[in-house]
Amino acid sequence: MPWPDLPDDFRERYRSVWVDIDSRLFEPRRGHEVYNTYLDQLEYAASLGFDGIGCNEHHQNGYGLMPSPNLIAAALARRTRDAAIVVLGNSIALYNPPVRVAEEFAMLDVISGGRLVAGFPVGTSMDTNYCYGQIPALTREKYAEAHELIMRAWREPEPFAFNGRYTKLRYVNLWPRPLQKPHPPIHIPGGGSVETYDFCIDNTYSYSYLSFSGYLRARALMEGYWERVAQRNTPDSSPYRAGFAQTICVAETDAEAERLYAEHVLYFYNRCLHIFPGFADAPGYRTIKTIQSGALAQYGARFRYQPMTWKELIEGGHVIAGSPETVRQRMEDLIRGLRVGNIFCLLHVGNMPNEKTMYSTRLFAERVMPALRGMWPDYAGDDRFWCHPLENPVTPAPLARGFAAAPACDAEVSP
Template sequence: MKFFAFHLMPWDRLPDDFAEKYDTAWTWLPNQMFDPEHGGQLYNNYLDQLVLADQLGFDGVCVNEHHQNAYGTMPSPNLMASILARQTKNCRIAVVGNALPFYDPPTRCAEEFAMIDCISGGRLIAGLVVGGGPEYYSFSKNPTFAREMYKEAFDLILRAWTEPGPFEHYGEHWKLKYVNPWPRPIQQPHPPIWIPGAGSRETIQFVAQRRFAYMGIPYFHMDFFQRNFDMFRDECEKCDYTADPEQLGWLLPIYTAETDEQAWAEYEPHLWYFVEKLLKGLVVFPPGYTSARSIAGIQKGLKQFMSTCKTREDIEAGGYAIVGSPDTVRQKLSENIKKLGVGNLLGLFQLGTLPHDLTCKNMKLFAEKVMPGLREELNAAPTMQQAAAT
């Protein structure tokens, strides 16, 4: 069982009247709201939190890429990962991921990931993603080409890592006479690859067939994760192998405090800031981003999305976030990890406006009072899926 600390690096100063005045925290939210002095402070706090994760014994830290929004102010996760490559010593650095259609040419991603892998001594996990729906507006990138650009870029990057250069790449979207990226990654044949997904069968099949790892897109109801992870295991069986739990990752907000009541009291305002403000406008499917049928299906699936939550009870019932005393958090996580059959837990320990001191306290309590017991328990006992498979 592996434990990761995931960071979105959110903007924490949206105005009180945001809900009435703005339709979205994405793409069109005026950037005058971003105060650079405060932004600098936040970046440094957030990096300190991820360095702390390494010191506390987390297996890894995760950063990701978003553009022109308040939800995650990390347009370049590779910048953050390169700092972490120096400032952390032991943990994995998962960049989940680079949105490939926005790297021109995509060999830039192969180069930058190889740099991070070299600097960190082979600790990179390479996330290769399509990019979120809103980003196709932010970059004026044609979403009807998103999937084929992603596929072309993906194959090119893997080739660039595994095939001696220089070689020619003449694809539909990129024409490169000399592909020959320096440096090459330490991890051979290439760094581990993680691919996030929101449940489309095409993505799940692709990840299963290539034996990569599938990270469930967060903020959905527990049943939604269960269905997708079960589908992933089925697809692996169809490829004649049994999924390793480490091929699956479950990402969710976690908050631990001394008691259940204290945890909710400390956490709730920050959680609702996240749900009511930062999630607003995240789920956008520009035309052709995925098939018309999938878009229609996902729109219906949004009934199982965190933004429908209005109360603490809604959050707890759907397992959208795990909040409570160390015992409560451990017991709930244990139960769900076994049920979902995942080998990677990706915790969001900072969320919305949650301040630096509470975030650090949350992580310390988790690392000291939740993680060791969970590790022991989960490494000893096979998950239900493993038990069923053997």
């Protein structure tokens, strides 16, 4: 949900789209239209048969207008029926107390009829360390404690006391409890820490690499993940243990894709990812193990993009764009090359207007997505990493108009 009205000279006039961006660039009346348009696009995707629709959490920026993804998810839960509500996710180290995440995710799971897919990101350095003031070297320790509290709150039916370093609660007694048992499936967004590999393996969570560098540059990192899965003697190497986010633009031809979408893709990469390098990696945010691994050479510049052309973005795999056939072929290369079972399709890009977004979304759903569904037939029954909705969920009542009549009585009563 990027802000679509950043000025043409944004890179020259402002040092960063994140943390210290001039808040006067946000115009609330325009924001009213923007938020509702983005919700329309997500609901439209749900109507086209996407397995899920997603939202995430970021703060003080023009890159993504979702400081509270749970508010977006709640709106989507009432206006959709079948699609999973994928919240990738709540930055759990920022919540005080973290049991708030357990409560709100439980509410979303119950309201949606068991359609929640939950996410627990550590959060970018911009969000956690600069916007919310968390001490960088303690962020992951605080994250681990928050995760322990949330999981205990979901699993333990009796009230318990929690005496952590950062959170101390005499009574933890979750109301409401999540519909899915023992808890909703969990995806962990990654993009900067090799410790996340082990965390996902230990807890049977899906590791989701979220990057705007595209699938070609992601291979080294994802190969490292699968090597770690093998080293740990993990019982299986199901592709649903992993996910990847990819920017996608579909048109009738490759030439039409460039004509329709180039300006919006360039807006995103050249303005929405213009981040002051000092905000991207606060000292202490990366662990020593991650630095020693050399992994930062692959993804350390995740939010440090120099101006690029359409050709550079396409050839580099940052963006998959073109005709349905072109997109299908490149998506198959991505899925096989990275061995991923969960694809997060970034179909709205930058300041792309509504009609173009819906056009690209429809073409992908109708002419690309069906060819991709059966790519992992040996793992078709692996449902550990996806939600389990009710078979007959409640259907929201139609909006009433005017005054409602009084309910009829079963019998007349006389004095």
